[in-house]
Amino acid sequence: MVPAITRCPQCGGVRLSWPSRKQFSCDDCGFLLYLNVAAAVAVIIECRGRLLFGVRKHEPARGMLDLPGGFVDPDETAEEALRRELREELQIDVPNPHYLFSFPNRYLYRGIEYDTLDLIFLVRFDTPPAITAGDDLESVLWLSRDAIDFGRIGFPSLQHAVRRYLETS
Ligand SMILES: [Zn+2]
Known part of the structure; x- marks a missing residue:
């Protein structure tokens, strides 16, 4: 499903990636967040x-x-x-x-x-x-x-x- 997060919480950038279901990252500032089970x-x-x-x-x-x-x-x-x-x-x-x-x-x-x-x-x-x-x-x-x-x-x-x-x- 498409995540509800549309902006990076750190820099406000919109180039966001979900390399896997449990990992969220920002292509602009490198912000990384794991959403573990x-x-x-x-x-x-x-x-x-x-x-x-x-x-x-x-x-x-x-x-x-x-x-x-x-x-x-x-x-x-x-x-x-x-x-x-x-x-x-x-x-x-x-x-x-x-x-x-x-x-x-x-x-x-x-x-x-x-x-x-x-x-x-x-x-x-x-x-x-x-x-x-x-x-x-x-x-x-x-x-x-x-x-x-x-x-x-x-x-x-x-x-x-x-x-x-x-x-x-
Ligand atoms: Zn960012």
Whole structure:
């Protein structure tokens, strides 16, 4: 996709190059910026054969199903990011998230496409936890395994993740 950046942030020049998806440079002043893959976390929460999904309130993928999660902050472990996101989004505490696998994703936000690597975790509950949907979510849904419509999951990486989880567990 065409990047939204049209002028060099250092010299204002317009002769910009993207030698690869992760690298941006200015032909006039030599300014160079790496846009490396950003780490993100997402969690599959299962309880009594049902998986928890959030309904997104904002773009991208507004109104679509999402797994709880978000971007990893600087100096944070993936596990810390996951626990923080779960407190913010659902107001639950999860002591021991179990890492499953990862999928690459592209996240379009305000005209800029970010390459992410979604690290997928699993949390299982024996009894449904008390959940309060945070500001970024329209609502939360518990969906039984056979009632999940993959086309309603907003991001391909998370479609893959849920599908693989259901096939392998
Ligand atoms: Zn420049």
